[in-house]
Amino acid sequence: MANLKESERLDKVLANEGFGTRKEVKRIIHSGAVVVNGESILQESAHVNVYKDEIVVEGKKLETKRNYHFMMNKAAGYVCSTKSDSHKIVYDLLSDEDARRFVATGSISMVGRLDADTEGLLILTTDGNLNHRLTSPKYNIPKKYQVTLRDSVDGKTQEDYTARVAAGIHIAAEGKAPEADCRPAVVEWKSSEVCFITVTEGMFHEVKRIFAALGNEVIHLKRVQINGLVLDPALASGEYRELTEEELSVLDVQPIV
Numbered sequence: 001m002a003n004l005k006e007s008e009r010l011d012k013v014l015a016n017e018g019f020g021t022r023k024e025v026k027r028i029i030h031s032g033a034v035v036v037n038g039e040s041i042l043q044e045s046a047h048v049n050v051y052k053d054e055i056v057v058e059g060k061k062l063e064t065k066r067n068y069h070f071m072m073n074k075a076a077g078y079v080c081s082t083k084s085d086s087h088k089i090v091y092d093l094l095s096d097e098d099a100r101r102f103v104a105t106g107s108i109s110m111v112g113r114l115d116a117d118t119e120g121l122l123i124l125t126t127d128g129n130l131n132h133r134l135t136s137p138k139y140n141i142p143k144k145y146q147v148t149l150r151d152s153v154d155g156k157t158q159e160d161y162t163a164r165v166a167a168g169i170h171i172a173a174e175g176k177a178p179e180a181d182c183r184p185a186v187v188e189w190k191s192s193e194v195c196f197i198t199v200t201e202g203m204f205h206e207v208k209r210i211f212a213a214l215g216n217e218v219i220h221l222k223r224v225q226i227n228g229l230v231l232d233p234a235l236a237s238g239e240y241r242e243l244t245e246e247e248l249s250v251l252d253v254q255p256i257v
């Protein structure tokens, strides 16, 4: 499992936690005020693990304010909801330990929703601001889906689909969701039944309604990318892992508003 860097320099951790500049933090460490797992640490270059080590500074236990971000390869059959009487929920895919840490405490949330039968990339995060940046339509975050269609589409019809979606297709109302004009979106064809579509909104059943408006039907849907973050092909259906720092930075690139 790839993780955010677990071991970090003590001076960097304390500076990140607001104890002052690296120079000020160094002074605190040299004064003997920092105790890690019961042992006084005098070197600023010592490495600590903020997830596992007990770090006490001037007699006070350090509660790190870091956020947690996970990528999940959502399995079909799980709903993106905090409870359901009829379905398993996405949080059921978390380990007992993560469920205790993040779900029981209410600290984690899903970034957008996928339908119960949709698979693929789902981000879970404790960072509400990140969640807002990724889901608010104002930020134009691209979300890419792999679509398998019921009816095979010939070359000319593929061009027609692509052009109509690029122009901003009108979709019919469904349930409580009103009819709407979609923003322009990008379709790329992989075969006569399989394509990718990249949308920048998150309307209810948006991808399914787009292909219904074209007279076809989505029979399999998988999200493969959000912004710069691509679903890790090594994650089996239902598996998840923490994002690396690099993945977080490509996920959270600042939007073109």
Ligand code: URA
Residues within 6 Å of the ligand: 113, 114, 115, 116, 118, 204, 205, 206, 207, 208, 209, 221
């Ligand atoms: N569009 C859909 O129709 N369903 C999803 O799950 C996501 C996007």
